[in-house]
Amino acid sequence: MPLQSLDFRGQPALQLALPDGSACTVALHGAQVLSWMTADGIERLYLSPDARFDGRSAIRGGVPICWPQFNQRGLLPKHGFVRNIAWRAEAGGTDGPADTLVLTLHDDEATRAIWPHAFHARLAVTLAPRSLRVALHIDNTGGAPWSFAAALHSYLRVDELTEAHLEGLQGANRWDAVRDDRHVDLAPALRFGTEFDSVYTAPAQPLHLVQPAGTLEITQSASCTETVVWNPGPELSVRLEDLPDDGWRHMLCVEAARIDEPVLLAPGGNWVGWQQLTVL
Numbered sequence: 001m002p003l004q005s006l007d008f009r010g011q012p013a014l015q016l017a018l019p020d021g022s023a024c025t026v027a028l029h030g031a032q033v034l035s036w037m038t039a040d041g042i043e044r045l046y047l048s049p050d051a052r053f054d055g056r057s058a059i060r061g062g063v064p065i066c067w068p069q070f071n072q073r074g075l076l077p078k079h080g081f082v083r084n085i086a087w088r089a090e091a092g093g094t095d096g097p098a099d100t101l102v103l104t105l106h107d108d109e110a111t112r113a114i115w116p117h118a119f120h121a122r123l124a125v126t127l128a129p130r131s132l133r134v135a136l137h138i139d140n141t142g143g144a145p146w147s148f149a150a151a152l153h154s155y156l157r158v159d160e161l162t163e164a165h166l167e168g169l170q171g172a173n174r175w176d177a178v179r180d181d182r183h184v185d186l187a188p189a190l191r192f193g194t195e196f197d198s199v200y201t202a203p204a205q206p207l208h209l210v211q212p213a214g215t216l217e218i219t220q221s222a223s224c225t226e227t228v229v230w231n232p233g234p235e236l237s238v239r240l241e242d243l244p245d246d247g248w249r250h251m252l253c254v255e256a257a258r259i260d261e262p263v264l265l266a267p268g269g270n271w272v273g274w275q276q277l278t279v280l
């Protein structure tokens, strides 16, 4: 398998490349996908040029893994702790035209000091000629049940956000976190330009991020019962130190998440959640 270790802004990373020229790069820190380039040379994910690569902070961009907590809905660090620590690379595999890269994380003294549970997390990143799938596998390796929330917090790269729209959430239940308002979203397409932060009940059908340059299809596993859409807009962009002031114009986070009803995992139990991005 064409897997290469590399140094990415001072942090260890792995790169998977396919014969057609497509490639993805994943940092060990947070098991965070940093880049997905299709064969036409187009980067599909947004990574902030001001992202911190200090081996401690969460990296702004790519696909952060939020686990076992979403946002500030609990006592753990925001979005949980696994995006802030190094995972381990494991052997991946090849299946037809697709290659998979695997990273794992087990509980240890440091994780148990933050969250006192025994777990095994496995992130499988599968690259195919026009698609990328990120799958988070969680096992309860301890003797007591515990529960968690999760999100695959993808930063999708857009040329110009004000010329893009997101289709597929019409009719979905929405919690608008900016206005703290719950309603059914009636808009046939979402457009952006100011701060947008909403948790939707995940629809059964795929979403489409439509831009003049093309369309990206976004699907997620049924185990991810919510879809989060986030863009900081101009004002919050200025306040986020690890994002350029105009960073909001070049990204849209569409997250496959499990939030409202946390997963309760019995000893020996497991759970998988995934998101797939496909260039149409």
Ligand SMILES: O=P(O)(O)OC[C@H]1O[C@@H](O)[C@H](O)[C@@H](O)[C@@H]1O
Pocket: 058, 071, 078, 079, 153, 177, 197, 198, 228, 230, 255
């Ligand atoms: O800045 P962070 O911790 O990476 O979080 C970014 C955003 O992540 C989103 O998932 C949340 O809905 C937002 O409320 C949050 O601001």
